[in-house]
Amino acid sequence: MSEVRVALVGIDGVGKTTVLHRLRERDDIAVVHAVRGHEDPNDPSADLSAALAGASSAADDLGRVQLKVAVLYLQLCLFGPAERQAARRRPTLLTDRHPLVDPLVYLPMFASLARDAEPGGDVEAWWHKQEPGEANAVRDWLRAAGGTADPWELGTEVLRWGTLPSHELLGRLGRSFGVTLPEGVVLLDLPVTQALRRTRERARDSELHETRAFLSATRQRYVAVLDRLAQTRTELSVRRVDCADRSVDEVGAHVLDALDTIARTRK
Template identity: 85%
Template structure:
Protein backbone atom coordinates (compact mmCIF):
# COMPACT_ATOMS: atom_id res chain seq x y z
CA UNK A 1 0.00 0.00 0.00
CA UNK A 2 1.37 3.41 -0.97
CA UNK A 3 1.41 6.42 1.34
CA UNK A 4 -2.16 7.31 2.20
CA UNK A 5 -3.91 9.99 4.27
CA UNK A 6 -7.44 9.26 5.46
CA UNK A 7 -9.76 11.33 7.66
CA UNK A 8 -12.31 9.74 9.98
CA UNK A 9 -15.36 11.94 10.42
CA UNK A 10 -18.82 11.68 11.92
CA UNK A 11 -21.02 13.09 14.66
CA UNK A 12 -19.78 13.28 18.25
CA UNK A 13 -20.05 9.96 20.03
CA UNK A 14 -19.55 7.80 16.96
CA UNK A 15 -16.24 6.43 18.27
CA UNK A 16 -13.58 8.04 16.08
CA UNK A 17 -11.05 8.57 18.86
CA UNK A 18 -11.50 5.07 20.27
CA UNK A 19 -11.06 3.38 16.89
CA UNK A 20 -7.98 5.46 16.11
CA UNK A 21 -6.47 4.56 19.48
CA UNK A 22 -6.88 0.87 18.63
CA UNK A 23 -5.33 1.31 15.19
CA UNK A 24 -2.39 3.30 16.54
CA UNK A 25 -1.69 0.60 19.13
CA UNK A 26 -2.00 -2.41 16.81
CA UNK A 27 -0.99 -1.16 13.36
CA UNK A 28 1.79 0.86 11.78
CA UNK A 29 -0.43 3.94 11.58
CA UNK A 30 0.21 7.55 12.54
CA UNK A 31 -2.74 9.48 13.99
CA UNK A 32 -3.43 13.22 14.09
CA UNK A 33 -6.27 14.77 16.10
CA UNK A 34 -7.58 17.86 14.34
CA UNK A 35 -9.33 19.34 17.37
CA UNK A 36 -7.82 17.75 20.49
CA UNK A 37 -4.21 17.40 19.38
CA UNK A 38 -2.96 16.76 22.92
CA UNK A 39 -4.64 13.34 22.79
CA UNK A 40 -1.84 12.32 20.41
CA UNK A 41 1.25 11.33 22.46
CA UNK A 42 3.43 12.57 19.59
CA UNK A 43 1.72 15.96 19.29
CA UNK A 44 4.17 18.83 18.69
CA UNK A 45 1.95 21.22 20.70
CA UNK A 46 0.42 19.31 23.63
CA UNK A 47 0.34 22.22 26.10
CA UNK A 48 -1.18 24.66 23.62
CA UNK A 49 -3.73 22.09 22.49
CA UNK A 50 -4.76 21.44 26.08
CA UNK A 51 -5.08 25.19 26.69
CA UNK A 52 -7.31 25.50 23.62
CA UNK A 53 -9.47 22.63 24.85
CA UNK A 54 -9.95 24.56 28.10
CA UNK A 55 -10.85 27.67 26.09
CA UNK A 56 -13.39 25.64 24.12
CA UNK A 57 -14.99 24.42 27.34
CA UNK A 58 -15.20 28.02 28.54
CA UNK A 59 -17.00 28.94 25.31
CA UNK A 60 -19.42 26.04 25.86
CA UNK A 61 -20.15 27.30 29.38
CA UNK A 62 -21.00 30.76 28.05
CA UNK A 63 -22.99 29.42 25.10
CA UNK A 64 -21.54 31.91 22.61
CA UNK A 65 -21.06 30.51 19.11
CA UNK A 66 -18.59 33.25 18.12
CA UNK A 67 -16.20 32.16 20.86
CA UNK A 68 -16.69 28.48 20.08
CA UNK A 69 -15.78 28.83 16.40
CA UNK A 70 -12.88 31.17 17.18
CA UNK A 71 -11.35 28.44 19.33
CA UNK A 72 -12.14 25.82 16.69
CA UNK A 73 -10.20 27.87 14.15
CA UNK A 74 -7.23 28.12 16.51
CA UNK A 75 -7.34 24.38 17.14
CA UNK A 76 -7.41 23.60 13.41
CA UNK A 77 -4.40 25.87 12.88
CA UNK A 78 -2.37 23.22 14.74
CA UNK A 79 -3.29 20.49 12.27
CA UNK A 80 -0.88 21.28 9.42
CA UNK A 81 2.33 21.10 11.47
CA UNK A 82 1.08 18.01 13.30
CA UNK A 83 0.17 16.29 10.02
CA UNK A 84 3.57 17.02 8.47
CA UNK A 85 5.34 15.70 11.55
CA UNK A 86 3.20 12.55 11.67
CA UNK A 87 3.72 11.83 7.97
CA UNK A 88 7.33 10.93 8.72
CA UNK A 89 6.33 8.22 11.19
CA UNK A 90 4.24 5.95 8.98
CA UNK A 91 3.11 5.49 5.37
CA UNK A 92 -0.47 5.49 6.66
CA UNK A 93 -1.81 8.60 8.37
CA UNK A 94 -5.29 8.82 9.86
CA UNK A 95 -6.91 12.02 11.08
CA UNK A 96 -9.57 12.38 13.75
CA UNK A 97 -11.61 14.97 11.82
CA UNK A 98 -10.09 17.18 9.12
CA UNK A 99 -9.86 20.99 8.75
CA UNK A 100 -11.12 20.87 5.15
CA UNK A 101 -14.03 18.50 5.74
CA UNK A 102 -15.65 19.07 9.14
CA UNK A 103 -15.92 22.88 8.83
CA UNK A 104 -17.96 22.37 5.64
CA UNK A 105 -20.44 20.55 7.87
CA UNK A 106 -20.35 22.68 11.01
CA UNK A 107 -19.73 26.28 9.97
CA UNK A 108 -22.96 26.79 7.98
CA UNK A 109 -24.89 25.30 10.90
CA UNK A 110 -23.18 27.53 13.46
CA UNK A 111 -23.65 30.56 11.20
CA UNK A 112 -27.38 29.88 10.98
CA UNK A 113 -27.86 30.00 14.78
CA UNK A 114 -25.42 32.79 15.68
CA UNK A 115 -26.96 35.93 17.16
CA UNK A 116 -26.04 39.35 15.79
CA UNK A 117 -25.84 40.84 19.29
CA UNK A 118 -22.44 41.98 20.52
CA UNK A 119 -20.35 40.10 23.06
CA UNK A 120 -21.33 42.20 26.05
CA UNK A 121 -19.15 40.99 28.91
CA UNK A 122 -18.75 37.47 27.55
CA UNK A 123 -15.29 37.91 26.04
CA UNK A 124 -13.90 39.11 29.36
CA UNK A 125 -15.74 36.30 31.15
CA UNK A 126 -14.30 33.80 28.67
CA UNK A 127 -10.74 34.88 29.42
CA UNK A 128 -11.38 34.74 33.18
CA UNK A 129 -12.72 31.17 32.96
CA UNK A 130 -9.32 30.00 31.71
CA UNK A 131 -6.29 29.34 33.88
CA UNK A 132 -4.01 32.40 33.55
CA UNK A 133 -1.07 30.57 31.98
CA UNK A 134 -3.35 28.79 29.51
CA UNK A 135 -5.08 32.08 28.67
CA UNK A 136 -1.72 33.67 27.85
CA UNK A 137 -0.88 30.80 25.51
CA UNK A 138 -4.28 31.09 23.82
CA UNK A 139 -3.85 34.85 23.45
CA UNK A 140 -0.40 34.47 21.89
CA UNK A 141 -1.70 31.87 19.43
CA UNK A 142 -4.70 34.05 18.61
CA UNK A 143 -2.47 36.97 17.68
CA UNK A 144 -0.14 34.74 15.67
CA UNK A 145 -2.89 32.99 13.70
CA UNK A 146 -5.43 35.79 13.28
CA UNK A 147 -3.48 39.00 13.76
CA UNK A 148 -5.91 40.15 16.45
CA UNK A 149 -6.24 39.92 20.21
CA UNK A 150 -10.04 39.86 19.95
CA UNK A 151 -11.54 36.33 19.79
CA UNK A 152 -14.95 37.79 18.95
CA UNK A 153 -13.51 39.38 15.81
CA UNK A 154 -12.04 36.06 14.73
CA UNK A 155 -15.24 34.17 15.53
CA UNK A 156 -17.32 36.62 13.52
CA UNK A 157 -15.02 36.18 10.52
CA UNK A 158 -15.10 32.37 10.78
CA UNK A 159 -18.90 32.46 10.90
CA UNK A 160 -18.83 34.53 7.71
CA UNK A 161 -16.97 31.66 6.03
CA UNK A 162 -19.98 29.51 6.83
CA UNK A 163 -22.14 31.67 4.56
CA UNK A 164 -19.88 31.22 1.51
CA UNK A 165 -20.63 28.79 -1.32
CA UNK A 166 -18.98 25.42 -0.55
CA UNK A 167 -16.19 25.74 -3.13
CA UNK A 168 -15.27 29.20 -1.84
CA UNK A 169 -15.35 28.02 1.76
CA UNK A 170 -13.05 25.13 0.85
CA UNK A 171 -10.57 27.55 -0.74
CA UNK A 172 -10.59 29.81 2.34
CA UNK A 173 -10.08 26.85 4.67
CA UNK A 174 -7.19 25.54 2.59
CA UNK A 175 -5.42 28.91 2.61
CA UNK A 176 -6.06 29.49 6.31
CA UNK A 177 -4.88 26.12 7.57
CA UNK A 178 -2.24 25.38 4.92
CA UNK A 179 -3.47 21.84 4.23
CA UNK A 180 -4.93 19.87 1.34
CA UNK A 181 -7.72 17.31 1.17
CA UNK A 182 -6.76 13.80 2.26
CA UNK A 183 -6.80 10.81 -0.09
CA UNK A 184 -9.96 9.50 1.50
CA UNK A 185 -12.68 10.25 4.00
CA UNK A 186 -14.38 7.59 6.12
CA UNK A 187 -17.75 8.57 7.57
CA UNK A 188 -18.39 6.62 10.76
CA UNK A 189 -22.17 6.58 10.91
CA UNK A 190 -24.22 5.93 14.04
CA UNK A 191 -27.86 6.58 14.97
CA UNK A 192 -28.21 9.75 17.02
CA UNK A 193 -29.68 7.99 20.08
CA UNK A 194 -26.63 5.75 20.34
CA UNK A 195 -24.26 8.70 19.83
CA UNK A 196 -26.01 10.73 22.55
CA UNK A 197 -25.77 7.86 25.00
CA UNK A 198 -22.02 7.67 24.39
CA UNK A 199 -21.43 11.43 24.73
CA UNK A 200 -23.29 11.46 28.05
CA UNK A 201 -21.01 8.71 29.38
CA UNK A 202 -17.87 10.77 28.75
CA UNK A 203 -15.84 12.03 31.69
CA UNK A 204 -15.75 15.57 30.32
CA UNK A 205 -18.88 17.71 30.11
CA UNK A 206 -21.07 17.98 27.05
CA UNK A 207 -20.25 20.53 24.37
CA UNK A 208 -22.34 23.37 23.01
CA UNK A 209 -23.52 21.36 20.02
CA UNK A 210 -24.20 17.98 21.66
CA UNK A 211 -28.00 18.02 21.50
CA UNK A 212 -30.37 15.64 19.74
CA UNK A 213 -31.54 18.26 17.22
CA UNK A 214 -28.03 19.43 16.41
CA UNK A 215 -26.61 15.91 16.08
CA UNK A 216 -29.53 14.88 13.85
CA UNK A 217 -28.93 17.86 11.57
CA UNK A 218 -25.19 17.25 11.62
CA UNK A 219 -25.60 13.61 10.61
CA UNK A 220 -27.64 14.71 7.63
CA UNK A 221 -25.11 17.42 6.74
CA UNK A 222 -22.23 14.95 6.73
CA UNK A 223 -24.03 12.89 4.12
CA UNK A 224 -24.75 15.94 1.97
CA UNK A 225 -21.24 17.38 2.23
CA UNK A 226 -19.50 14.10 1.46
CA UNK A 227 -21.81 13.39 -1.47
CA UNK A 228 -20.95 16.83 -2.88
CA UNK A 229 -17.21 16.31 -2.32
CA UNK A 230 -17.35 12.91 -4.01
CA UNK A 231 -18.97 14.50 -7.07
CA UNK A 232 -16.73 17.56 -7.27
CA UNK A 233 -13.46 15.84 -6.29
CA UNK A 234 -13.51 12.40 -7.95
CA UNK A 235 -9.95 11.76 -6.78
CA UNK A 236 -11.23 11.81 -3.17
CA UNK A 237 -12.31 8.37 -1.96
CA UNK A 238 -15.41 8.64 0.24
CA UNK A 239 -16.62 5.61 2.20
CA UNK A 240 -19.30 5.06 4.84
CA UNK A 241 -18.83 2.69 7.79
CA UNK A 242 -22.02 1.62 9.57
CA UNK A 243 -21.22 1.56 13.30
CA UNK A 244 -24.73 0.81 14.60
CA UNK A 245 -24.76 -1.98 17.19
CA UNK A 246 -21.18 -2.93 16.33
CA UNK A 247 -18.36 -3.42 18.82
CA UNK A 248 -15.19 -1.36 18.79
CA UNK A 249 -13.29 -4.34 17.41
CA UNK A 250 -15.81 -4.78 14.58
CA UNK A 251 -15.70 -1.10 13.62
CA UNK A 252 -11.91 -1.08 13.85
CA UNK A 253 -11.72 -4.03 11.44
CA UNK A 254 -14.06 -2.28 8.98
CA UNK A 255 -11.99 0.91 9.15
CA UNK A 256 -8.76 -1.04 8.66
CA UNK A 257 -10.23 -2.70 5.57
CA UNK A 258 -11.52 0.58 4.16
CA UNK A 259 -8.16 2.32 4.67
CA UNK A 260 -6.37 -0.54 2.91
CA UNK A 261 -8.85 -0.27 0.04
CA UNK A 262 -8.25 3.47 -0.31
CA UNK A 263 -4.48 2.94 -0.23
CA UNK A 264 -4.71 0.28 -2.93
CA UNK A 265 -7.23 2.23 -5.01
CA UNK A 266 -9.96 -0.35 -4.52
CA UNK A 267 -13.42 -0.37 -2.95
CA UNK A 268 -13.53 -2.69 0.07
CA UNK A 269 -16.18 -5.36 0.21
CA UNK A 270 -18.15 -6.61 3.16
Protein backbone atom coordinates in the same frame (compact mmCIF):
# COMPACT_ATOMS: atom_id res chain seq x y z
CA MET B 1 5.00 11.90 3.01
CA SER B 2 2.59 9.14 3.95
CA GLU B 3 1.50 6.67 1.32
CA VAL B 4 -2.13 7.49 2.07
CA ARG B 5 -3.91 10.08 4.22
CA VAL B 6 -7.42 9.32 5.44
CA ALA B 7 -9.77 11.35 7.64
CA LEU B 8 -12.11 9.64 10.08
CA VAL B 9 -15.25 11.76 10.51
CA GLY B 10 -18.73 11.55 12.00
CA ILE B 11 -20.98 13.11 14.61
CA ASP B 12 -19.90 13.43 18.23
CA GLY B 13 -20.36 10.18 20.12
CA VAL B 14 -19.84 7.93 17.12
CA GLY B 15 -16.58 6.56 18.55
CA LYS B 16 -13.84 8.15 16.44
CA THR B 17 -11.42 8.73 19.30
CA THR B 18 -11.93 5.25 20.78
CA VAL B 19 -11.30 3.55 17.45
CA LEU B 20 -8.24 5.69 16.80
CA HIS B 21 -6.75 4.84 20.19
CA ARG B 22 -6.98 1.18 19.20
CA LEU B 23 -5.56 1.68 15.69
CA ARG B 24 -2.67 3.80 17.00
CA GLU B 25 -1.18 0.59 18.39
CA ARG B 26 -0.43 -0.58 14.86
CA ASP B 27 3.06 -0.01 13.45
CA ASP B 28 1.82 1.10 10.03
CA ILE B 29 -0.65 3.83 11.10
CA ALA B 30 0.07 7.30 12.46
CA VAL B 31 -2.82 9.15 14.09
CA VAL B 32 -3.39 12.92 14.18
CA HIS B 33 -6.20 14.66 16.07
CA ALA B 34 -7.34 17.75 14.19
CA VAL B 35 -8.98 19.38 17.22
CA ARG B 36 -7.57 17.67 20.31
CA GLY B 37 -3.94 17.22 19.30
CA HIS B 38 -2.82 16.78 22.90
CA GLU B 39 -4.38 13.32 22.88
CA ASP B 40 -1.38 12.26 20.77
CA PRO B 41 1.80 12.12 22.91
CA ASN B 42 3.86 12.86 19.78
CA ASP B 43 1.98 16.05 18.91
CA PRO B 44 4.45 18.98 18.62
CA SER B 45 1.99 21.46 20.18
CA ALA B 46 0.41 19.31 22.88
CA ASP B 47 0.56 21.96 25.62
CA LEU B 48 -1.06 24.62 23.43
CA SER B 49 -3.67 22.12 22.26
CA ALA B 50 -4.57 21.35 25.88
CA ALA B 51 -4.89 25.07 26.61
CA LEU B 52 -7.19 25.47 23.61
CA ALA B 53 -9.32 22.56 24.83
CA GLY B 54 -9.83 24.49 28.05
CA ALA B 55 -10.78 27.60 26.06
CA SER B 56 -13.27 25.52 24.08
CA SER B 57 -14.87 24.23 27.28
CA ALA B 58 -15.13 27.82 28.56
CA ALA B 59 -16.95 28.77 25.33
CA ASP B 60 -19.34 25.85 25.86
CA ASP B 61 -20.07 27.05 29.40
CA LEU B 62 -20.98 30.50 28.08
CA GLY B 63 -22.94 29.18 25.11
CA ARG B 64 -21.49 31.73 22.68
CA VAL B 65 -20.89 30.28 19.24
CA GLN B 66 -18.56 33.13 18.23
CA LEU B 67 -16.09 32.11 20.94
CA LYS B 68 -16.51 28.41 20.14
CA VAL B 69 -15.70 29.00 16.47
CA ALA B 70 -12.74 31.25 17.27
CA VAL B 71 -11.22 28.44 19.33
CA LEU B 72 -12.01 25.89 16.63
CA TYR B 73 -10.08 28.01 14.13
CA LEU B 74 -7.09 28.23 16.48
CA GLN B 75 -7.19 24.47 17.05
CA LEU B 76 -7.27 23.71 13.33
CA CYS B 77 -4.30 26.00 12.73
CA LEU B 78 -2.21 23.42 14.60
CA PHE B 79 -3.13 20.60 12.23
CA GLY B 80 -0.70 21.27 9.36
CA PRO B 81 2.55 20.92 11.37
CA ALA B 82 1.18 17.89 13.23
CA GLU B 83 0.17 16.23 9.96
CA ARG B 84 3.58 16.82 8.37
CA GLN B 85 5.41 15.42 11.40
CA ALA B 86 3.18 12.34 11.64
CA ALA B 87 3.46 11.69 7.90
CA ARG B 88 7.17 10.98 8.34
CA ARG B 89 6.53 8.23 10.91
CA ARG B 90 4.14 5.79 9.22
CA PRO B 91 2.98 4.79 5.70
CA THR B 92 -0.68 5.52 6.57
CA LEU B 93 -1.91 8.71 8.23
CA LEU B 94 -5.33 8.55 9.88
CA THR B 95 -6.83 11.75 11.27
CA ASP B 96 -9.58 12.39 13.79
CA ARG B 97 -11.56 14.93 11.76
CA HIS B 98 -10.00 17.14 9.08
CA PRO B 99 -9.77 20.94 8.73
CA LEU B 100 -11.05 20.86 5.15
CA VAL B 101 -13.90 18.40 5.70
CA ASP B 102 -15.53 19.01 9.07
CA PRO B 103 -15.81 22.82 8.72
CA LEU B 104 -17.83 22.26 5.55
CA VAL B 105 -20.30 20.47 7.79
CA TYR B 106 -20.18 22.62 10.92
CA LEU B 107 -19.52 26.22 9.86
CA PRO B 108 -22.80 26.78 7.96
CA MET B 109 -24.67 25.27 10.91
CA PHE B 110 -22.84 27.39 13.47
CA ALA B 111 -23.42 30.46 11.31
CA SER B 112 -27.18 29.87 11.52
CA LEU B 113 -26.93 29.87 15.33
CA ALA B 114 -24.99 33.14 15.63
CA ARG B 115 -27.79 35.58 16.36
CA ASP B 116 -26.21 37.88 18.95
CA ALA B 117 -23.89 40.43 17.38
CA GLU B 118 -22.49 41.87 20.62
CA PRO B 119 -20.43 39.93 23.18
CA GLY B 120 -21.43 41.95 26.22
CA GLY B 121 -19.22 40.77 29.07
CA ASP B 122 -18.78 37.25 27.71
CA VAL B 123 -15.31 37.76 26.23
CA GLU B 124 -13.94 38.90 29.59
CA ALA B 125 -15.80 36.04 31.30
CA TRP B 126 -14.32 33.59 28.80
CA TRP B 127 -10.78 34.68 29.64
CA HIS B 128 -11.47 34.41 33.37
CA LYS B 129 -12.81 30.87 33.03
CA GLN B 130 -9.42 29.71 31.73
CA GLU B 131 -6.37 28.89 33.84
CA PRO B 132 -4.07 31.97 33.81
CA GLY B 133 -1.09 30.22 32.23
CA GLU B 134 -3.25 28.55 29.61
CA ALA B 135 -5.05 31.82 28.90
CA ASN B 136 -1.71 33.47 28.17
CA ALA B 137 -0.85 30.71 25.70
CA VAL B 138 -4.25 31.07 24.03
CA ARG B 139 -3.86 34.86 23.87
CA ASP B 140 -0.44 34.57 22.20
CA TRP B 141 -1.73 32.02 19.66
CA LEU B 142 -4.78 34.18 18.99
CA ARG B 143 -2.52 37.02 17.94
CA ALA B 144 -0.12 34.81 15.98
CA ALA B 145 -2.63 32.59 14.14
CA GLY B 146 -5.75 34.74 14.20
CA GLY B 147 -4.11 38.09 13.58
CA THR B 148 -6.14 39.78 16.31
CA ALA B 149 -6.31 40.17 20.07
CA ASP B 150 -10.11 39.91 19.97
CA PRO B 151 -11.56 36.36 19.89
CA TRP B 152 -15.04 37.71 19.13
CA GLU B 153 -13.73 39.43 16.00
CA LEU B 154 -12.06 36.22 14.85
CA GLY B 155 -15.13 34.09 15.54
CA THR B 156 -17.41 36.52 13.74
CA GLU B 157 -15.17 36.49 10.67
CA VAL B 158 -14.91 32.69 10.55
CA LEU B 159 -18.69 32.42 10.96
CA ARG B 160 -19.03 34.67 7.91
CA TRP B 161 -17.13 32.02 5.95
CA GLY B 162 -19.98 29.66 6.74
CA THR B 163 -22.25 31.70 4.47
CA LEU B 164 -19.95 31.21 1.45
CA PRO B 165 -20.71 28.69 -1.32
CA SER B 166 -19.08 25.37 -0.47
CA HIS B 167 -16.34 25.61 -3.13
CA GLU B 168 -15.36 29.07 -1.92
CA LEU B 169 -15.39 27.91 1.70
CA LEU B 170 -13.16 24.96 0.81
CA GLY B 171 -10.66 27.28 -0.87
CA ARG B 172 -10.67 29.68 2.07
CA LEU B 173 -10.05 26.85 4.53
CA GLY B 174 -7.20 25.45 2.46
CA ARG B 175 -5.45 28.81 2.31
CA SER B 176 -5.99 29.51 6.00
CA PHE B 177 -4.72 26.17 7.32
CA GLY B 178 -2.14 25.39 4.62
CA VAL B 179 -3.38 21.84 4.05
CA THR B 180 -4.94 19.82 1.24
CA LEU B 181 -7.74 17.28 1.13
CA PRO B 182 -6.76 13.76 2.16
CA GLU B 183 -6.88 10.87 -0.27
CA GLY B 184 -9.82 9.35 1.54
CA VAL B 185 -12.58 10.00 4.08
CA VAL B 186 -14.22 7.34 6.23
CA LEU B 187 -17.57 8.31 7.72
CA LEU B 188 -18.46 6.52 10.95
CA ASP B 189 -22.24 6.47 11.10
CA LEU B 190 -24.40 5.88 14.17
CA PRO B 191 -28.05 6.58 15.01
CA VAL B 192 -28.38 9.85 16.90
CA THR B 193 -30.01 8.21 19.92
CA GLN B 194 -26.96 6.01 20.44
CA ALA B 195 -24.50 8.86 19.82
CA LEU B 196 -26.31 11.13 22.26
CA ARG B 197 -26.27 8.46 24.95
CA ARG B 198 -22.52 8.08 24.52
CA THR B 199 -21.85 11.82 24.75
CA ARG B 200 -23.84 12.01 27.99
CA GLU B 201 -21.82 9.16 29.49
CA ARG B 202 -18.55 11.03 29.05
CA ALA B 203 -16.75 12.33 32.10
CA ARG B 204 -16.39 15.81 30.60
CA ASP B 205 -19.27 18.27 30.25
CA SER B 206 -21.29 18.24 27.05
CA GLU B 207 -20.35 20.61 24.25
CA LEU B 208 -22.37 23.49 22.89
CA HIS B 209 -23.63 21.50 19.90
CA GLU B 210 -24.35 18.13 21.56
CA THR B 211 -28.15 18.17 21.30
CA ARG B 212 -30.48 15.75 19.53
CA ALA B 213 -31.57 18.32 16.93
CA PHE B 214 -28.03 19.49 16.18
CA LEU B 215 -26.61 15.95 15.98
CA SER B 216 -29.46 14.91 13.64
CA ALA B 217 -28.81 17.88 11.35
CA THR B 218 -25.06 17.23 11.50
CA ARG B 219 -25.50 13.60 10.52
CA GLN B 220 -27.50 14.65 7.46
CA ARG B 221 -24.94 17.31 6.53
CA TYR B 222 -22.05 14.83 6.68
CA VAL B 223 -23.81 12.69 4.11
CA ALA B 224 -24.60 15.70 1.88
CA VAL B 225 -21.10 17.20 2.13
CA LEU B 226 -19.32 13.93 1.43
CA ASP B 227 -21.62 13.15 -1.49
CA ARG B 228 -20.81 16.56 -2.96
CA LEU B 229 -17.07 16.13 -2.42
CA ALA B 230 -17.14 12.69 -4.02
CA GLN B 231 -18.84 14.17 -7.07
CA THR B 232 -16.65 17.26 -7.44
CA ARG B 233 -13.32 15.80 -6.25
CA THR B 234 -13.14 12.48 -8.03
CA GLU B 235 -9.68 11.83 -6.61
CA LEU B 236 -11.23 11.68 -3.12
CA SER B 237 -12.37 8.23 -1.99
CA VAL B 238 -15.30 8.21 0.46
CA ARG B 239 -16.32 5.17 2.52
CA ARG B 240 -19.02 4.68 5.19
CA VAL B 241 -18.86 2.38 8.21
CA ASP B 242 -22.07 1.52 10.07
CA CYS B 243 -21.22 1.54 13.79
CA ALA B 244 -24.64 0.64 15.18
CA ASP B 245 -24.45 -2.19 17.74
CA ARG B 246 -20.85 -2.97 16.80
CA SER B 247 -17.91 -3.31 19.16
CA VAL B 248 -14.77 -1.20 18.94
CA ASP B 249 -12.91 -4.16 17.44
CA GLU B 250 -15.60 -4.68 14.82
CA VAL B 251 -15.64 -1.00 13.84
CA GLY B 252 -11.84 -0.95 13.77
CA ALA B 253 -11.79 -3.94 11.42
CA HIS B 254 -14.21 -2.19 9.06
CA VAL B 255 -12.08 0.97 9.16
CA LEU B 256 -8.99 -1.08 8.24
CA ASP B 257 -10.90 -2.61 5.33
CA ALA B 258 -11.83 0.90 4.18
CA LEU B 259 -8.18 2.00 4.42
CA ASP B 260 -7.13 -0.96 2.28
CA THR B 261 -9.78 -0.09 -0.31
CA ILE B 262 -8.71 3.55 -0.41
CA ALA B 263 -5.04 2.57 -0.76
CA ARG B 264 -5.86 0.22 -3.65
CA THR B 265 -7.78 2.92 -5.53
CA ARG B 266 -4.63 5.08 -5.58
CA LYS B 267 -2.48 2.43 -7.29
